[in-house]
Amino acid sequence: MDTDDVSLREQLFHDRVREILICVQLFVCLYILSYFVLTHFKKNAEFVTDDIEDATVNKIALWLCTFTLSVAVCAVLLLPISILSNEVLLTFPHSYYVQWLNGSLIHGLWNLVFLFSNLSLVFLMPFAYFFTESEGFTGSKKGVMARVYETAVMLLLLTLLVLGIVWVASALLHDNTARESLYDLWEYYLPYLYSCISLFGVLLLLLCTPFGMSRMFSVTGSLLVKPRLLENVEETMNCALFEEASLSRKLNSNTSCWLSLNMEAMKRQFVSVQSKRMALETRKKASPWQRNLGYPLAMLLLLALTVVCVLMVCFHVLELLIDESAMPRGMEDPHLGLASFSVFGSLGAAVQVVLILYLMVSSVVGFYSSPLFCSLLPRTQDTTLTQIIGNCVSLLVLSSALPVFSRTLGITRFDLLGDFGRYNWLGNFHIVFLYNMLFAGLTSACLINTVTWAVQRELIRAFGLHRLPFTVTRSAIPFRLLLASGLSKIQ
Numbered sequence: 001m002d003t004d005d006v007s008l009r010e011q012l013f014h015d016r017v018r019e020i021l022i023c024v025q026l027f028v029c030l031y032i033l034s035y036f037v038l039t040h041f042k043k044n045a046e047f048v049t050d051d052i053e054d055a056t057v058n059k060i061a062l063w064l065c066t067f068t069l070s071v072a073v074c075a076v077l078l079l080p081i082s083i084l085s086n087e088v089l090l091t092f093p094h095s096y097y098v099q100w101l102n103g104s105l106i107h108g109l110w111n112l113v114f115l116f117s118n119l120s121l122v123f124l125m126p127f128a129y130f131f132t133e134s135e136g137f138t139g140s141k142k143g144v145m146a147r148v149y150e151t152a153v154m155l156l157l158l159t160l161l162v163l164g165i166v167w168v169a170s171a172l173l174h175d176n177t178a179r180e181s182l183y184d185l186w187e188y189y190l191p192y193l194y195s196c197i198s199l200f201g202v203l204l205l206l207l208c209t210p211f212g213m214s215r216m217f218s219v220t221g222s223l224l225v226k227p228r229l230l231e232n233v234e235e236t237m238n239c240a241l242f243e244e245a246s247l248s249r250k251l252n253s254n255t256s257c258w259l260s261l262n263m264e265a266m267k268r269q270f271v272s273v274q275s276k277r278m279a280l281e282t283r284k285k286a287s288p289w290q291r292n293l294g295y296p297l298a299m300l301l302l303l304a305l306t307v308v309c310v311l312m313v314c315f316h317v318l319e320l321l322i323d324e325s326a327m328p329r330g331m332e333d334p335h336l337g338l339a340s341f342s343v344f345g346s347l348g349a350a351v352q353v354v355l356i357l358y359l360m361v362s363s364v365v366g367f368y369s370s371p372l373f374c375s376l377l378p379r380t381q382d383t384t385l386t387q388i389i390g391n392c393v394s395l396l397v398l399s400s401a402l403p404v405f406s407r408t409l410g411i412t413r414f415d416l417l418g419d420f421g422r423y424n425w426l427g428n429f430h431i432v433f434l435y436n437m438l439f440a441g442l443t444s445a446c447l448i449n450t451v452t453w454a455v456q457r458e459l460i461r462a463f464g465l466h467r468l469p470f471t472v473t474r475s476a477i478p479f480r481l482l483l484a485s486g487l488s489k490i491q
Helices: 002-041 052-076 078-091 103-133 144-173 175-183 185-223 233-252 263-285 288-322 345-369 385-409 418-422 429-462 479-490
Strands: none
Touching (some): 002 052, 052 103, 052 144, 078 103, 078 345, 103 144, 185 345, 185 385, 185 429, 233 263, 288 345, 288 429, 385 429
């Protein structure tokens, strides 16, 4: 009996050590990757200064931002790792080499991400911002510790302010819960605060993701070589070369006939023509497969992913009306390796992973394309530390809400683990149903608008109507003019 107890305790100890080592290795890899990303965008002048104190403070803040960004990346990978682990265990149920992929490891990973994401949002990122802005109390001895004391006081005051605001909000909405939360902070108040943060992140995803899906077409198109219908690349490039040479000659000429010209406007025009000429050279050097097949395939892939997302959400709306089990909920013990989370097996699980990652990329593109947050867009070697902190907070809010977002829309049937399933609003049928309807409607509207305008824009460019002296709008060009112009080019 004693031997069995010892062997059981040894097995539990080894399993626990193995899970800790796996989590530490994963986090170290993500931390190194995040550090390289941040150093690529950071402004080096803020870290190489004559003031050693400012340089030290900026380095500490950068380390905190790196930690936050690594937690955000890990939050993005939560659902893909969980779904793929289940499929691997289903494919190789008796393999010795994949036994470390168990429910305890996945559950512990979810709990760690939840803990570190809330720690970063509530404590680390506000501390990093106040730390970089602090100078120490008046009359105190200058140094890093003086800044730490001032930052701690500011963080304490901010915490009391947030606690008061959320407690008043809970008192207005749920009077009994607010009275209990005053006495039991851990059981009532913190889950309510987490629900507010998650609801804000999910609403932000609702606004950014449909807009990002429509923007993905233009962003992808700018990275690929577009095929042009009825256009002679050689002729267009020769015209661009002649125009560039003429502008260059005017800019370099010292004769008096060019003194009255607006040099700034001419320089901007020269840069525009030069970029156009470089784009034409890229198109000319591209292979026929890349020029005629790469762009259409990429557009079709984006269109297919968007349509599949909309169809899955519409199907989930019907499930919500029929089956109560379609509601998002939490589970405490994930039973991995028993059944697939998709009716189509491993192929369906792979599609779910691709769709989840596509939703995250689209939300990030939509976030940085929106007028409210476009100023946060990082620039290579020219992003200030304050902008880095804002970017890390924004990405963490989006990524930590991604598992709840994907499960609420029915993209996956993998239930939320740990504290992710304790959000108060997840059990409200009206909120979940309205959320699915809004996402399907907004995505469909953005998709229809993007596809129709993109087709009409390409037809206008192909038929040469963009060279007309008036501004071309969607309603300014009748179909007869498009058809007549096209027939004249063909003839």
